[in-house]
Amino acid sequence: MSFKDIVGQEKAVNILLKSLKEDKVSPSYIFIGNEGVGKKFTAIEFAKTISCLNLNNNLEACDTCNICNKINKQCYPDLKIIEPIKSSIKIEQIRELRREINLKPFKNRKKIYIIDQAEEMTIEASNCLLKTIEEPPAYAIIILICINTDSILPTIISRCRLIKFRLIDSSKIRKTLLNKINLEKSKAELVSKLAQGSIGKAFKLISDKEYFNRREKLLDYLNKVLPGKYDSNFFINIEKILMDINNIEEMLEIILLWYRDILIIKELGIKEYIINSDKIEVLKEKSRVYSKEMLIDILDYIEQIKEFMKKNINRRLVSERLYLKMVGVEYCLR
Ligand SMILES: [Zn+2]
Missing domain, CATH: 1.10.8 (Helicase, Ruva Protein; domain 3)
Incomplete structure (x- = not known):
């Protein structure tokens, strides 16, 4: 693996390579971007490029030297990855970082610390880290990885070089x-x-071997839901589906994308924007039976449910309400 294997993040990679080329590597970075866009992978490859013993002229790590090997096996002592333990990064973890970072690395090399899910640092951990970020040893590089910087201390943000990772x-x-x-x-x-x-x-x-089966089952069900077709058996079906799908977030996302696609076909008619690319014909049919108003209402309600879920609101109640929206009871009674 190397920088070349990073998909769709040319801009971020070029900034990092340029800083290496010009010998202007920053002592601290924040890699920011959605989940799964390659932030951690890039951080590890950056560490490899900084540490490789046989870097070529294009600044590509060899992937075979002693250090590259150790980084690939995650046992290189001068690269540490700190992650949440039981959903938060605690002050003890940052205290340990502070103790370690002061021990000089081997043969004038760099010491690199990656703090993954940095938004999960407790406030005590953040304050503790701030001291190191304010006065880092010359050989140290700290990379914070996060989805957003909302819960990161502004005093930390202002001392880090921000690198944005885009959707691919x-x-x-x-x-x-x-x-x-x-x-x-x-x-x-x-x-x-x-x-x-x-x-x-x-x-x-x-x-996830079962994902496509779960999706198919739910889409089959959604296909049967029609505006104005109110049937009390559907409540039983909803419950069945809720029991089957252990992950309600996943279920909501499938429903959201379904109605989003119907709305897009109805309003724009552009196939390229459709996510459920295997269901285009069914979605076209659906776009003829739903009004734009109703689709927007359903989509709005799903967004609301996502907020409700954070507050542990009764799932059955919410699902029933969603079902009523899907069959358009409010619209049919008018
Ligand atoms: Zn190497």
């Missing part, structure tokens, strides 16, 4: 899937769309 084009994800995995073209097309810019998600969907 579905065409690039598709190409990577076809090159790396023996996947049918239509499946690669569908997965690249469902991944919504995250290569990590694409691989996760492929490795």
Whole structure:
């Protein structure tokens, strides 16, 4: 693996390579971007490029020297990855970093610390880290990885070089899937769309053997839901589906993308924007029976449910309400 293997993050990679070329590597970075867009992978490859013993003229790590090998096996002592323990990064973890970082590395090399999911640092941990970020040893590089910087101290942010990671084009994800995995073209097309810019998600969907069965079952069900077709058996069906799907977030996302696609066909009619690329004909039919107003209402309500879920609101109640929206009871009674 090397920088070349990073998909769709040319801009971020070029900034890092330029700083290496010009010998202006920053002592601290924040890599920011959605889940699964390659932040951690890039941080590790950056560490490899900084530490490799046989770096070539294009600044490519050899991937075979002693250090590259150790980094690949995650046992290089001068690269540490700090991650949340039980959903938070605690002050003890940062205290340990502070103790270690002061021990000089071997043979004038760099010491690199990657703090993954940095937004999960407790406030005490953040304050403790701030002291190191304010006065880092010359040989140290700290990389914070996060989805957003909302919960990171502004005093930390202001001392770090911010590197943005973008959502990846579905065409690039598709190409990577076809090159790396023996996947049918239509499946690669569908997965690249469902991944919504995250290569990590694409691989996760492929490795989850049951995902496509769960999706198919739910889409079959959604296909049967029609505006004005109110049937009390559907409540029983909803419950069945809720029991089957252990992950309500996943279910909501499938429903959201379904109605989003119907709205897009109805309003724009552009096939390329459709995520459920294997269901275009059914979606077209649906776009004729739903009004724009109703679709927007359903989509709004799903967004609301996502907020409700954070507050542990009764799932059954919410699902029933969603179902009522899907069959358009409010619209039919008017
Ligand atoms: Zn090497």
